[in-house]
Each structure stands twice: as structure tokens, then as C-alpha cells.
Amino acid sequence: MALPHLPDSRAAAAALDAHDPLASFRDRFHLPAGVIYLDGNSLGPLPRVARQRLARVIEAEWGDGLIRSWNAAGWIELPQRIGDKLARLIGAQPGEVVVADSTSINLFKVLAGALALRPDRRCIVSERDNFPTDLYIAQGLIELFGNSHTLRLVEADEVCDAIGEDTAVVMLTHVNYRTGRMHDMVSITRHAHACGALAIWDLAHSVGAVPVDLNEAQADFAIGCGYKYLNGGPGAPAFIFVAQRHQADFRQPLAGWLGHAQPFAFEASYRPAQGVARALCGTPPILSLAALECGVDIALEAPMTAVRAKSLALTDLFIALVEQRCAPYGLRLVTPREHDRRGSQVCFAHPDAFPIMQALIARGVIGDFRAPDILRFGFAPLYVRYTDVWDAAHILAEVLSSRVWDRPEFRQRAKVT
Amino acid sequence: MALPHLPDSRAAAAALDAHDPLASFRDRFHLPAGVIYLDGNSLGPLPRVARQRLARVIEAEWGDGLIRSWNAAGWIELPQRIGDKLARLIGAQPGEVVVADSTSINLFKVLAGALALRPDRRCIVSERDNFPTDLYIAQGLIELFGNSHTLRLVEADEVCDAIGEDTAVVMLTHVNYRTGRMHDMVSITRHAHACGALAIWDLAHSVGAVPVDLNEAQADFAIGCGYKYLNGGPGAPAFIFVAQRHQADFRQPLAGWLGHAQPFAFEASYRPAQGVARALCGTPPILSLAALECGVDIALEAPMTAVRAKSLALTDLFIALVEQRCAPYGLRLVTPREHDRRGSQVCFAHPDAFPIMQALIARGVIGDFRAPDILRFGFAPLYVRYTDVWDAAHILAEVLSSRVWDRPEFRQRAKVT
Numbered sequence: 001m002a003l004p005h006l007p008d009s010r011a012a013a014a015a016l017d018a019h020d021p022l023a024s025f026r027d028r029f030h031l032p033a034g035v036i037y038l039d040g041n042s043l044g045p046l047p048r049v050a051r052q053r054l055a056r057v058i059e060a061e062w063g064d065g066l067i068r069s070w071n072a073a074g075w076i077e078l079p080q081r082i083g084d085k086l087a088r089l090i091g092a093q094p095g096e097v098v099v100a101d102s103t104s105i106n107l108f109k110v111l112a113g114a115l116a117l118r119p120d121r122r123c124i125v126s127e128r129d130n131f132p133t134d135l136y137i138a139q140g141l142i143e144l145f146g147n148s149h150t151l152r153l154v155e156a157d158e159v160c161d162a163i164g165e166d167t168a169v170v171m172l173t174h175v176n177y178r179t180g181r182m183h184d185m186v187s188i189t190r191h192a193h194a195c196g197a198l199a200i201w202d203l204a205h206s207v208g209a210v211p212v213d214l215n216e217a218q219a220d221f222a223i224g225c226g227y228k229y230l231n232g233g234p235g236a237p238a239f240i241f242v243a244q245r246h247q248a249d250f251r252q253p254l255a256g257w258l259g260h261a262q263p264f265a266f267e268a269s270y271r272p273a274q275g276v277a278r279a280l281c282g283t284p285p286i287l288s289l290a291a292l293e294c295g296v297d298i299a300l301e302a303p304m305t306a307v308r309a310k311s312l313a314l315t316d317l318f319i320a321l322v323e324q325r326c327a328p329y330g331l332r333l334v335t336p337r338e339h340d341r342r343g344s345q346v347c348f349a350h351p352d353a354f355p356i357m358q359a360l361i362a363r364g365v366i367g368d369f370r371a372p373d374i375l376r377f378g379f380a381p382l383y384v385r386y387t388d389v390w391d392a393a394h395i396l397a398e399v400l401s402s403r404v405w406d407r408p409e410f411r412q413r414a415k416v417t
Numbered sequence: 418m419a420l421p422h423l424p425d426s427r428a429a430a431a432a433l434d435a436h437d438p439l440a441s442f443r444d445r446f447h448l449p450a451g452v453i454y455l456d457g458n459s460l461g462p463l464p465r466v467a468r469q470r471l472a473r474v475i476e477a478e479w480g481d482g483l484i485r486s487w488n489a490a491g492w493i494e495l496p497q498r499i500g501d502k503l504a505r506l507i508g509a510q511p512g513e514v515v516v517a518d519s520t521s522i523n524l525f526k527v528l529a530g531a532l533a534l535r536p537d538r539r540c541i542v543s544e545r546d547n548f549p550t551d552l553y554i555a556q557g558l559i560e561l562f563g564n565s566h567t568l569r570l571v572e573a574d575e576v577c578d579a580i581g582e583d584t585a586v587v588m589l590t591h592v593n594y595r596t597g598r599m600h601d602m603v604s605i606t607r608h609a610h611a612c613g614a615l616a617i618w619d620l621a622h623s624v625g626a627v628p629v630d631l632n633e634a635q636a637d638f639a640i641g642c643g644y645k646y647l648n649g650g651p652g653a654p655a656f657i658f659v660a661q662r663h664q665a666d667f668r669q670p671l672a673g674w675l676g677h678a679q680p681f682a683f684e685a686s687y688r689p690a691q692g693v694a695r696a697l698c699g700t701p702p703i704l705s706l707a708a709l710e711c712g713v714d715i716a717l718e719a720p721m722t723a724v725r726a727k728s729l730a731l732t733d734l735f736i737a738l739v740e741q742r743c744a745p746y747g748l749r750l751v752t753p754r755e756h757d758r759r760g761s762q763v764c765f766a767h768p769d770a771f772p773i774m775q776a777l778i779a780r781g782v783i784g785d786f787r788a789p790d791i792l793r794f795g796f797a798p799l800y801v802r803y804t805d806v807w808d809a810a811h812i813l814a815e816v817l818s819s820r821v822w823d824r825p826e827f828r829q830r831a832k833v834t
Binding site: 030032035037039042043045046050051054058059061062063064066067068069070071075076077101102103104105108112128131132133135136137139140141143144153178227233234235236237238251252253254255256257260264265266267268269270281282283284285286287288289291361366368370371414415416417 | 705
């Protein structure tokens, strides 16, 4: 899909909105007045339909149905049902994806499972600037193993060079949380396989925002997050992909009862379920699962070609406008300009990124600060408009030129920054 | 608190209800018409206040507040805040309990952490009839360790004899899910310590229903479930207790970012948070957490002495009535008659337990079947009445005497039994 020409006026931006093939999706979400929301990669907004769905889960299913709703309302099917829907967003087959637990915990499962498939190799390769929880989980597993393995961290463009004959697993986040840089999943996975290693992809900042085709890339395992571009609600459960070819041999240590072949037989010994269901562990949080399904259903309606085209147009526009308007103020673009290396966010570094972002938020433009010096802006094509980008760049320029961000109130740190 | 005399008529049961010091709690829950709910130990009912709370979380916090609610609505504090409330229900101090993940996953954390504190010992002792997920988790961890440890399973009354000088950990569920038998936490923990072992208690069927005093018992670790007697909603997050004296040395392998000393510093190396917060892993499901807090708040209002007295009276009454009315039908009491060995449930074995329970449910008496042959009835003192017990026993007798349960429709198994 061809990208539109960048607008040179707010009216031109409005014209792009008027012809946006995704325009109608914005009404599917509740977006508060006075806010330009560029933080859907931290927490997506509320799908309007989730209100009714959650009211039904609370009143009819929990309230009236009580325990019967595990069968009658299909609660027990939700992890697989939503997993099968997610599969369509990430190039997987039905039966390769299941929803469970958190991204961190799912990484522990696939990392332990992958290392067990490469018992003679001792090295995990990852990116130094990977999302910290991914690194922590690898460190926790290695410590549990008594330091029999090592975690080798390298720069983003050194990953392939770092893969060697002792590499068991390459573990990467597809789109970097801080820079928005996107890895080439196909070529890295191919190189990992050529070296005899397995590839685990964290899709936290990809799913719902950029094209992902796990099976085309021959990915071995993947995990991802429900509350970012999938709009599944705060702390929505995460997901896990196990390629069909690995499922029979995949063993994961969080061997809870819902991953058992017959959970309700209450056998004393663990026998893993067939297929990806063996990645399940304990009882899932149904309220949060139901909300997630609402977000996933909306994502499935949006053609990915249009999503990607708009994402690139929005991020191109934001980069261009900020570079035009904010040139004197010391911002440094951190996100790649090349389309094939960019996710759906734009990040600028600035020594005063923290107070600048607080001042922006006070003006209604909500993005993220990411330590130590990053202003992060996420562009979710389902509800962010070209005019939002236009206005956000304008407000950023005002904040910078007025130095309003230099007030003490904008330097106060809260628990979550 | 003295137990009431058992009523010998429905009117006498109604009189007990009229004078029940806990009677007003029933109105705090939504209980559907036509149902006698004796399955609150599988899924507690909806607290009425959870409707408003969840509506607020959905509309004001997620919908309008968006990412800002992590600070502004205190989402980031919920695991500790609810943990500190739970501490009061289980004889723990503030800072010893945190809400996180599922019971199975929390068991993995404390079991791995406990084994690391006893590096020269290789045996985990548990009960053969422990809830299977607890055994599976131990098996999963042992398999991950390359079978360097063993899981020794014994009968409930052989636990102390099984603890030896190679025992690292005794891992027990306080009240057995299938029999309702309650272990003596004080004496088993003391014996474990005398042998140099640590004690982990699973409080899934205890918390909110029977007195628990972890610090009096000098328990080392505990875990528990939010969706049973705590009425936290389907799949509510679970909790984890780490005794203060172990916190500095406690390391757990699910080292996710929310257990880091400074999650938002995004450091590359894991540094565990001070205190029980190091038991946290990934982002918690906020909708389900908020519902849990509603249930916990109600439990905190109910004096445990009154809860325990009513629980024993209800279970005494049910045992007496069933034995009077159902004598010819081959039920065998599985739950201990002795008060100090009984939780808050009553179980009978019967070869046709499955269809009998389905026929009972069709008549509005909701209990549980537990494979292979158990009819399980949970008595939650906050909303089960003496007249409910009276009526449930009456309906059970009718179902048995009429053999209505022998119809084919009651033998059909659903996914969740």
C-alpha cells in the first residue's frame, strides 16, 4: 500500500484523516476529551465493547452463573480461543498460540523449554538494550541452573555475529521498547538456525502494530503482551507461541494443572497436554481475559497492510514535523528512519526528557518517558489521527520553546515513571 | 465461641439464622435466586461492591485515566496494599505478603527459593493427596534441576515421620481440597524446623474460612488463592508470604521487572527489591486485582472467631443431617469429624458421585464433584445459612432416594468437572 504524501498544513492532515481507511476504528475506543494519546504502546485505550462484555462477565457469568460458567460461559476455552485469534495476527496456525500469565513468565517457560532442546549448548544471546524483564528472566533461570549457562549481550546490529556453536537460543524483542528499532526476524532466525540455535521472539511492541509472520520466519517460540497495541486492558494476560514442530518435545517447568493432559482427573503425576496447551499453568484471571478478547477482536478486523501503511505515515509525519519545528532544542532522533527497521513509535533523546514529558502530559499529549533520556511516542493506527500528530508536534514545540518544562513541578518523580 | 446446639427442625435452623452474628454479610454478595451455593471453595460469589469498583476501574481509571492510573489510581500499589490486608487474615505482618500471579506460579517461586536456602538437602516431602498442581509444580522444578532432587509423597498422617535429615522442604496444603482434612500447622512446622527443614503452606482452602496464624506457627513460606473463600472473582490473582526472617536471603527465579529494586530505572541486571516485593514478576491484571480487593475487604470485617464457629456448626449440621437422612444410600463421610482436623467443607464418597452431583446441581444445590468419587460441599460462613444446610441435605436425600441421578443426562461430562 502506497503511503500518502506528508501533509504540509493542518488542513492537509485533516484531509488525510477524512480519507483514512482505518478512520472508523477510532470510534471503537473510549478516548478521553482533551487528550492526544501517544502511549498505546504502554496501555491501549478501552474498547467500547469491553464495557458490555465486562458487565456480562461480572453480572451474568460470575454473579449468576457462578462456578457453572467455566463450562456454560466457556471460561475454560478462553486461553485457547483467544490464542487462536491471536495466531491470525502473528502468522501462526490455530493450536500454536495460547493466552496465559504475563510476558515475563511466558518467557521463562519458552526459554527453559528451548534450552532443554539444546542441552549441549550453554549460551543465550540477546540485545544489551532488550526490555529489562527479558534479561532478568534469563538471569533468574541461569542463577537457578547454578550458572551453568551464560547470557551474552550485544548491540542490536551485532546479534548475528554473536551467534556461535555454543549458542542455544537467540532471544530478542522484535521492536525495541526504547528506540523503536525493529529487527529483521526472518534473517536473524535463519542465521540462528544455520548455527544450530533456536529463536525466541518477544512481540510486545509488535503485535497489533506491525506485520508479524512467525511461521514465514520459522520462529521457534514467541511471547507477547496483551495490554499494548492489542488494547486488552491494564495488565492483560500475555501469550505464548510454540511452533507446531516443537510442541511434542516442548517441556516447560511451570507445570501447573491447566497444562496437564487431564486437569480434572487430578492425577498425582504431571502429564503435559497435547499441543500448546502444555504452556498453561494456573487458573487464568477471567475478567482480564475477557477484556483482552475485546481488544483482539478489533485488531482482527483491521487489515494489517492498512495498519502498517498508516503507522509509517504517522511516524514519518511526526519525525518530519518535530525536526522542522523543534530543531533548536536539542532533540536527537533515536528511532530508525528506514521503514523496514521501524516499529510504530518515535523516540527522541533529550537530557531533560523527564520534565519535558511531564509538561507535555500536562498539556494533554500523553507519551512516555523511558530512562535515562528518552521521549517515547507510540502511534496506534486504529485511533491516532494525522491531526493528532500535527497537534502533538505543535504542542511539543511550544513546550520546548517556552521552557515551561523547567518548572519544579515537572521534575517530581512518581512511582511509575 | 461456643457452637450452637444443632437444630432439629427447619424452624430451629431458621432461628439460628435469625441470631447469626454474621447474618448481615449475606447481603454483601450477589447470590442468584433458586441456588444453594456450596461451592464457594471453588469460586466465591460476586461481592455487590465489586460492581461499582469494577465500573470505576473500567470507566474512570482505564477509560479516562489511561496510563496515568498506574500512579493516580494507585494501580502500582495494589499488590502490596492487598497483600498487607491479606496479612491480617493469616497472621502475618505488613510487608510479608504480596499479591501476584497464580497459586501454582507462586509455589514455584517459594519452592525454588526454599530449596536454595537448603542447598545440601535433596528431598521435598508432601502429601500424596495434595492438590495436584502443587505436586506438578514440584515435579516441574525437579525436572528442571535434572532430577537432582526427589519428591517424597506420603499419607496425610505420615508427614512428620517422613521428614528426615535430607528433607529440604515440607510442602503441604493446610486443608485438603478433596477431604477437607486440616493439618496441624504448628506442630508440623515445628517438627520440620527441628529436622532442619523449611515449611511451605498452601492456604488455598484455608484463607477466609479457618483461622490461620503463620507467624505463630513460624511458617517459612505460604501461598494461597484469591477466588475461593476470599471471593475475589474467577481466576483472581493469588498471594505469597515470605517470613520476614527469610526475605533478605530469598531469591526466586521468576525475576521479572516488577520484583526489581527499581523497575523504572530499566537497569540491565536484576537486583531484587527489598522485602516481599521481590516475589513480584510481571505486570498484574488490574481488573482482576481490583475485584480481589473487594472480597478481601469483606473478609477483614468478619471476626474469625465467629467465622470459625459458624463454619463448624454448619459442617456439623450437614454431616448430622446427611447421616440421618441418607443412611441407606451408601455415602461414606471422608471429612474428619474432629473439629481441629476439619476445614470448612464436607465431603462424602460415593461410586456415583459424578451423576449425583449433576442431579443436585440441576435441583439448585451447587457443590463439586472431585474425581474419582467425591461429593464436595463447601460452607462459606459469610453467606451460607443454617436453613441452606437444612434444605441442601433434604434435597440430597430426595435425589438419592428417587435415583433421579441415574438418568443419562447426568452422566455427561463437560470439560470442567
